[in-house]
Structures are given as structure tokens and as C-alpha cells.
Amino acid sequence: METVLTTHFADERYRFIDTYRGFGGYEALRKAISMPRDAIVEEVRKANLRGRGGAGFPAGVKWGFLPKDMSRPRVLVVNADEGEPGTFKDRRIMSRAPHLLVEGLAIACYALTIHKAYIYIRGEFVREAGILDEAVSEAYASGFLGKDILGSGFDLDVTVHRGAGAYICGEETSTLNSLEGKRGWPRLKPPFPATIGAFGLPTIVNNVETLSDVPWIITHGGERFAALGCEKNGGTRLVGVSGPVQRPGIYELPADVNLRHVIYDVAGGLRDGKKLKAVIPGGSSTPVLRADEIDVNFDIESMAKLGTMAGTSGVIVIPEGTCMVRALRVLMNFYAHESCGQCTPCREGTGWLRKVVGRIEAGEGRPRDIELILDLCDNMMGRTICALADAAAMPAQSFLWKFREEFDRHIRDRKCPYGNRF
Amino acid sequence: MPSLTIDGKAVDVPVGTTIINAAEKIGIEIPRYCYHKHLSVAGNCRMCLVEVEKFPKLQTACSTVVTDGMVVRTDTEKVRKAVTGVLEFLLINHPIDCPICDQAGECELQNYYMKFGLHKSRFALEDKVRKKKVQDIGGQIVLDAERCILCSRCVRFLEEVTGTRELQFFRRGDHSEISVFPGRPLNNNYTGNLADICPVGALTSKDFRFKCRVWFLKAFPSVCTGCARGCNVEAFFKGDILYRYKPRVNEAVNRAWMCDFGRLEYKKANNARLLVPFVREDGREKMMSWGGLLPQVAYRLKDAVEREGPDAAAVIASPQSSNEELYLVRRIASDLLGTKNLAFTSRVPGDGFSDGFLIRGDKNPNSRGAQLLRIPGGPAFDELVVKIAAGKVRALLLFGDVLGDLTQEETAGLLSMVPFVAQAGTNEGPVSAVATAVLPIASVAERGGTFTNHAGRVQRFHAGFPPRGKAKDTIGFLTSLANRLGAGWAFDGEASVFRALAATEGPFAGMSYESIGSLGQEAKG
Numbered sequence A: 001m002e003t004v005l006t007t008h009f010a011d012e013r014y015r016f017i018d019t020y021r022g023f024g025g026y027e028a029l030r031k032a033i034s035m036p037r038d039a040i041v042e043e044v045r046k047a048n049l050r051g052r053g054g055a056g057f058p059a060g061v062k063w064g065f066l067p068k069d070m071s072r073p074r075v076l077v078v079n080a081d082e083g084e085p086g087t088f089k090d091r092r093i094m095s096r097a098p099h100l101l102v103e104g105l106a107i108a109c110y111a112l113t114i115h116k117a118y119i120y121i122r123g124e125f126v127r128e129a130g131i132l133d134e135a136v137s138e139a140y141a142s143g144f145l146g147k148d149i150l151g152s153g154f155d156l157d158v159t160v161h162r163g164a165g166a167y168i169c170g171e172e173t174s175t176l177n178s179l180e181g182k183r184g185w186p187r188l189k190p191p192f193p194a195t196i197g198a199f200g201l202p203t204i205v206n207n208v209e210t211l212s213d214v215p216w217i218i219t220h221g222g223e224r225f226a227a228l229g230c231e232k233n234g235g236t237r238l239v240g241v242s243g244p245v246q247r248p249g250i251y252e253l254p255a256d257v258n259l260r261h262v263i264y265d266v267a268g269g270l271r272d273g274k275k276l277k278a279v280i281p282g283g284s285s286t287p288v289l290r291a292d293e294i295d296v297n298f299d300i301e302s303m304a305k306l307g308t309m310a311g312t313s314g315v316i317v318i319p320e321g322t323c324m325v326r327a328l329r330v331l332m333n334f335y336a337h338e339s340c341g342q343c344t345p346c347r348e349g350t351g352w353l354r355k356v357v358g359r360i361e362a363g364e365g366r367p368r369d370i371e372l373i374l375d376l377c378d379n380m381m382g383r384t385i386c387a388l389a390d391a392a393a394m395p396a397q398s399f400l401w402k403f404r405e406e407f408d409r410h411i412r413d414r415k416c417p418y419g420n421r422f
Numbered sequence B: 001m002p003s004l005t006i007d008g009k010a011v012d013v014p015v016g017t018t019i020i021n022a023a024e025k026i027g028i029e030i031p032r033y034c035y036h037k038h039l040s041v042a043g044n045c046r047m048c049l050v051e052v053e054k055f056p057k058l059q060t061a062c063s064t065v066v067t068d069g070m071v072v073r074t075d076t077e078k079v080r081k082a083v084t085g086v087l088e089f090l091l092i093n094h095p096i097d098c099p100i101c102d103q104a105g106e107c108e109l110q111n112y113y114m115k116f117g118l119h120k121s122r123f124a125l126e127d128k129v130r131k132k133k134v135q136d137i138g139g140q141i142v143l144d145a146e147r148c149i150l151c152s153r154c155v156r157f158l159e160e161v162t163g164t165r166e167l168q169f170f171r172r173g174d175h176s177e178i179s180v181f182p183g184r185p186l187n188n189n190y191t192g193n194l195a196d197i198c199p200v201g202a203l204t205s206k207d208f209r210f211k212c213r214v215w216f217l218k219a220f221p222s223v224c225t226g227c228a229r230g231c232n233v234e235a236f237f238k239g240d241i242l243y244r245y246k247p248r249v250n251e252a253v254n255r256a257w258m259c260d261f262g263r264l265e266y267k268k269a270n271n272a273r274l275l276v277p278f279v280r281e282d283g284r285e286k287m288m289s290w291g292g293l294l295p296q297v298a299y300r301l302k303d304a305v306e307r308e309g310p311d312a313a314a315v316i317a318s319p320q321s322s323n324e325e326l327y328l329v330r331r332i333a334s335d336l337l338g339t340k341n342l343a344f345t346s347r348v349p350g351d352g353f354s355d356g357f358l359i360r361g362d363k364n365p366n367s368r369g370a371q372l373l374r375i376p377g378g379p380a381f382d383e384l385v386v387k388i389a390a391g392k393v394r395a396l397l398l399f400g401d402v403l404g405d406l407t408q409e410e411t412a413g414l415l416s417m418v419p420f421v422a423q424a425g426t427n428e429g430p431v432s433a434v435a436t437a438v439l440p441i442a443s444v445a446e447r448g449g450t451f452t453n454h455a456g457r458v459q460r461f462h463a464g465f466p467p468r469g470k471a472k473d474t475i476g477f478l479t480s481l482a483n484r485l486g487a488g489w490a491f492d493g494e495a496s497v498f499r500a501l502a503a504t505e506g507p508f509a510g511m512s513y514e515s516i517g518s519l520g521q522e523a524k525g
């Protein structure tokens, strides 16, 4: 299979600019600056590149949202906050191939006439931030960033900005606030970042993986990239498989790869003779699938038809023997802890969900708790400033819908059937 | 102008109007906590959710700008469920403090709770998140973090209005809390407004704390007398005691705010009041009736004029008096006594602090009115003081409780040069301590009239209740005095005086209480 990102990941020295250039690195940037700007955007559009940060918004379309009038400078923000549980792909790109990201963002900036880019990287990614810093310095030293890039007259300044470690700072408008030095609270939309973003300027926010695909698209053309995937999902995706499989890890696979294939062939199936119970397909926020539902392709539309999402393509494999109540409680703890607290349904709803699921797990559930959880989810979803409330409610709903009897048993028997003690 | 329908009612509004304001225009009140007309839109409480045709999700009415042809519904089952859900979320971690909470009775949580008829609590009491209660965070404010619904109004107020940013959010999720930074208490002159804008009992006034249940209070519109801004206020009282001032919205004067000094001005109507007429004879105070004292005052003034000429009498007017009162005072001095010794000063003891926002350096509500009514100020006052000091004044009628910025000793020294000093004042002070005759007059809460603020805006204040003790309405007293000096006036209340004043005083020409209304009107010139 043709790979876009991981081709040279095995090479320890790929993260240094000399090796990267030895494999043809920064030629895409050279090519891009010889192209009309619109043509670059057009290639990305043709590539059917869907945002890899979770929402799957077409990158080329997003780029088109910048105001036509050039009176205000524009900003690019690379979302490298990767905090979604089960997701570890951007981290891999940044540690193995930071120049892919740097080159990709440089091409995007050139195409969109942006002279200032920030890479907002998750606070805990200390090592990756160091690697990125070094890559950015190397790129400056080689004339791929800074003033008059490759003699084109185009200037681009890149700053690596470390977050302080909050999941919510990955939500793009929260990212912008945090970047500005403010509390990481999502902003009310509209206005959208493309009109009023970082420091009040028109801003494009893209995920690390999204931008890292761009050099390949420019080198090989959008159509070829599109052909790697399916109709509406171009290219490949970095699928992260975690849980008790033979070969957990990051795999680059066609954007419409089959989920069963991912788990049983690519990751080698479950280990220690375990049997599959459930799969969270696209990061912890995406609705869970039962073992019998995994014959589905990973493209955004197929997943949506099944009532779930491709999300960040972080596949969490859950084996038989796992208590789904406990699993949900772990997730609910996470969202209650990470809710920024700004808007009512999320602030109070995530905390309440944690408490109710927690008491069911502890054998103190009440007969009406299941209805209560579903009703709370209903009162949270689509009622908030950002999607975190939905991100918390979707797993809760789907766990109850698909594993209802486990919850009922906890409540009825006043204990965990798996013998877990609280 | 986009036109839209809300619950089937059509309304036209200017471009840029949000749904919440469009609805208000046709009398539909959409529930809200975070929205405040005088602050930026935060959209965080989610109480104002409404259905908008063509939008799959409910929209926040406070932040959604209307478009032409928009169809909005605030009364559907979906909206009701959403809003009730939000309210329930707000209540789960709210303490059950109503019986001991000052906000009770004017609490938006209570109000909407009643309106949306919330079912029995589905939340386990023992699960409530506990936060710190009764925190003195500086200024006039006590914070109860448990009662806070995190609407961020206070944070926005301190960011957008005072620019001092003392309050911030701390922690996350349902442990989020409003607080000040350690060692950095509220430090601005507008902290009292925080208690007003807080929709619940999280920020309450130290001054008002536990003083009175709000449902026992009545209110009337008034004007702050703390400085020349003339902030519009609502005065709250029970019996003949004022309990608090709250700002009354007037975009042209104080928007929705008032300063911390002004907020405590009400106390002057309660404390250290002059309540009985008295004379001071050989250093001893002797209580009098109005009937006994008034002829004496008239006689002494007339006597001085008759014996030593009109300039042996003097009148010191007060910029604390209303336009109506000042007009009568001027006529008494000029027309009846015929003295040239008429003056006022805006100076008061203290530093005359001003801040470029609301607080004015002039600590009187009506200096501008005195000017417009041609009462000599500035140098005229100083000249009069010189005359008094030289012993040239034999009878002095003095309004107000202070004599310019003179200290107690200076006041006593100066007034000792005048054989007869009649003071018409409201409060004990340097003047009442030495005056020969003290005429207790009604406080700003006990009489009505108009003040002209620094910008020439004429604003009405009203009597909330009858004068306390034996204090008398100034206009009544001035009319009796004038008539004893031979005037033959038939004024009956401030309205009749204002009519006379408007007929003869250029700056007020054409004005009436109707045209002034509740928000005031600019005088000419």
C-alpha cells in the first residue's frame, strides 16, 4: 500500500532535516511556491482531505472561509494538543517526522498568504516540543522558514507554543484563547476563527496530521491522494490501535479501511486468547460499537451511518471480561475533570454523570438511574458552547444503549458482576 | 430592517439585534442569567435557548443575531425541556440557603424555579459540591461561592466597566469557582454594583447583609446626592428608614451603575438627622415649634435689613437644595430681603476625588442648578465670607449642613461674627453645632424636586415617605417664611414652584415635570 506519512518513520534520523531532505523533503514547498496560490488550495480541495482533528471538516473548504479582503494579517494555528483518550497519532508524527508538519504548514501558509503560524502543542508533550523546536530551527537555518523563503519573497514566522495540559485546549477556539494567554475557554461561535481567530485576526486551525498530508498532496497531486481513500475521504489515516491486541500501535491505512481488518489483521487480533467485546472506534468521545458491529469501513459517512464517528481514528479495543460500567465511569471521570466549567449543561452535566455512573459501579445505583443518565445526556447534547458536552454524552448514551443489561445488573445486584471492587 | 416572528408575533428590529432583545420589544421575556444589557454577551448559562426554524439545534437568544424572515419559537416543548434542564443543572449544586440568603425574594434562581415549576430533585443532596461560603472579598461585597451559578457577569463587569479584573474563575468543571487572587481583594469604587448584577445570592452587599428581607421593602425613584453626576437610583425603604440605594438605569447619566460612595449616601437620611427645630441661647439648645421659630427667623432677617440696610442680611444657598428650593431662596434674598449678599459654594470638606467615569469632583447634586438659577457662586461666596468675618452681617439664613470646605473650628469662628444665624439643614454638622436657630428640613427621601447635574441634565427626585420627626418640607417652609416677609406666595408643592421657575428662568424655559419624565431633560445653556 502506498503511504503518505509513515514511509520513512522507521528511520531514526528522519526527524533531522538532512535525512528528511535526502528523501526529497521540502521539494514540495519548493514546488508550491512556484505555483499560483489558488492552485495549491485547489489541489488540497481535490485531495478530499478531511480534517484529522476529529470533526472531519474538508480542509480545502475551510481554507476558503478566510475573508477575501487582505487588509488584516492572517494566522495559522496548528492544533497539536492531542488529548483525546485513545489518540496518539499526532505525537507520532511530531516525534518521527516533524519536518512533514513544518513543510506542510509552510505550504499552507504560502497558499493562504499567512506570515505567522503557531504550533500549539500539548503541555505534556515535552519531548515532542523539543523535537519540534529543533526542527523549526533547522528549517529557519535552511531557509524554509523566516524571511524570503527560497528566494520567493515570502516570509513566514513559526512559533512553537506549549500548552499547560488541558484537554479542552484542543477545542480550536479554546486553543486560541490559551494561545493568547487567556484561560482556555472555548469561544461562543459565531464568529468563527476564519473571521475572528487568534488575536482577533482571521485564523485557520488545522490538526497536525491534516497539515502533514499537504506536502505529499503537492508532490503527487490531489487526485492521487484522493484515490488512496474513498469517495469523500481522501488519502490515508493514521489509525491508532490500543487495548489488548497483539500489535498495538499506529498504522497508516486507507481512509476507508475496514475496522475488523484493522483489529484482526493489522493489529493481529486480541492477545492471550481474549475475545472482543466492544470497540471505541475514533477516540473516547465516539459512540462505542459492540463486537458484532465492526464490519464497517472507517470513512466518515459509513461510520455515521452506524451511529458512530471516525473521530481521531483512535481505536480502543475492549475485551470480554471488561466491566462496561467501570469503563464508562473512567470516561466520565475524564470528561468531568476536563470540562472547562464555562457553560451550565456541560459543567453540571459531566459532574452529575460521573456521580451517577460512579454510584452504579459502586453498587449503589438506583432503579431510575439509567433513565436519569439518558435524560441528562439529552439535556446536555447540542446545548453547549463547544462539543465537549456531546463528547461526554455520546459514550454515556451508547454504553447504555449497547450494554444496558450490565448496568441493570449492577443496579439490581448492588455489585459488579465482574467482581470489581469500587 | 429585518422582520421576524417570535411565537407567531411579528416584529421589526434594527440590523444586528439579537433575538433576546427583539423578543423584549414585543413583551416576550426570554429567561437569562448571563445576559446583561450593559455587559458583553457571554452565552454561557444556556438559559435562553430558543428554537429557530431551519436550525437543527436550539440557539441561544442572547447571542443569535436576527435575520430577515427568521421564525423563532420560545414556547415549544423542546425549549421548555431544555430550559428546565438547564435550571435543574444550575440547582443541583446550589445550596439550600434561601432562608438565610439576602437575595431571596429577588433571586433569579427562585424566580425561574417558580416559573418553570421544577419537579422534585433528582440529585442526591450528599453529592453536592461544597465550596467556600461567606468570603469577604473586599469593597462592599461578600462572596458565597456555593451560591454562584458562574454566569460571569461579575467577571465581565470588572473587565469591561471598571477594568480592574479582580474576580476570576478558578478550577474547572463543577468545581469551578469565582474568586479574587490571593491578597488582591476588590479594589475599585464600584464594587456595590456586583451585588446588583449577580443574579443570585453569591455576591451580596456587606452593608445590606441581613438587614431586611427584601419583600418588606418599598422603593421609589430618586437621584444620588453624592456628587454632581446625579446617578439615578432606586431608593428602598421600610417605614421612614432607607435601607439601600440601587442604581436605576439611565443611559445618559450612569447607565446601570453607581459608585460605592453614592451607594452609602442613603445613610444620611437615617443618621444624625436634625429632627426638631431649636434655638441656641447662651450655648444651650432650646427646642421650639415651627410656629414659634419661623416668625422669629423672619423677624430677625427683617430687623437686620430695617436697622442696617439690606446688606446686613445674608443668605447662603446650598447646592444640595433642589432647583425649586434655590429658585425660592433667590427670590427671598433678592426680592424680599433685597440683599446682594446671596452666594453658594460647591466646595465641601474632603479631597473632591473624581475618576473620569462616574464620580465627579463636585460633591453636590445641584451646583449646576444654582448657576443656572443665577445664584452667585465662586468668588461671590468668598467675598461674602470676608464680609461675615468683618462683622458686617447681622442676620444670616444658611442652607445646608456645612459651610463650604471650612472646618468645624473655622465654621464656628466665622459664624460667631453673626448675631443671628438660622440654618435650614438635614443633618447634624459643623453648622448645626453653632447656629442660633436650626430649622430641620426634609431629607432627599422625604421631599421632591429636581436637581441639575454637571452636564445640565434636570432630573427629578421624589418623596418616598413623609418627613421624619418635625422636619419640614423645604418648599412649605420657604413659602411660610416668604409670606412672613410679605410675599403673598401661594405655592403648593414642588410642581407649582417648577411651573413658576420654568416660566421665568431661561435655561428651564418650556420644561415641565412631564417633559423631564423619569430620565431627565437637558436644560438650555
Ligand SMILES: Cc1cc2nc3c(=O)[nH]c(=O)nc-3n(C[C@H](O)[C@H](O)[C@H](O)COP(=O)(O)O)c2cc1C
Pocket: A050, A051, A052, A053, A054, A055, A056, A057, A059, A062, A079, A080, A081, A082, A083, A084, A167, A168, A169, A170, A171, A172, A173, A205, A206, A207, A208, A210, A211, A386, A387, A388, A391
Ligand atoms: C473537546 C475537544 C477537544 C479537541 N481536541 C483536539 C485536539 O487535541 N487536537 C485537534 O487537532 N483537534 C481537537 N479538537 C477539534 C478541533 O476543535 C478542531 O476541529 C480541529 O483542530 C480542526 O482541525 P482539522 O480540521 O484539521 O481537523 C477538539 C475538539 C473538542 C470539542
Ligand code: SF4
Pocket: A168, A185, A186, A338, A339, A340, A341, A342, A343, A344, A346, A347, A384, A385, A386, A387, A388, A389
Ligand atoms: S461544553 Fe463544556 S468544555 Fe465546552 S465550553 Fe461548555 S463547559 Fe466548557
Ligand code: SF4
Pocket: B147, B148, B149, B150, B151, B152, B153, B154, B155, B178, B197, B198, B199, B200, B202, B203
Ligand atoms: S458571583 Fe454572581 S455574578 Fe459572579 S459569576 Fe457567580 S452568579 Fe454570576
Ligand code: SF4
Pocket: B224, B225, B226, B227, B228, B229, B230, B231, B254, B258, B259, B260, B261, B262, B263, B358, B359, B360
Ligand atoms: S457617581 Fe456621584 S451621583 Fe453617582 S453614585 Fe457616585 S456619588 Fe452618587
Ligand code: FES
Pocket: B031, B032, B033, B034, B035, B042, B043, B044, B045, B046, B047, B048, B049, B060, B061, B062, B063
Ligand atoms: S442568557 Fe443566553 S446563554 Fe445566558
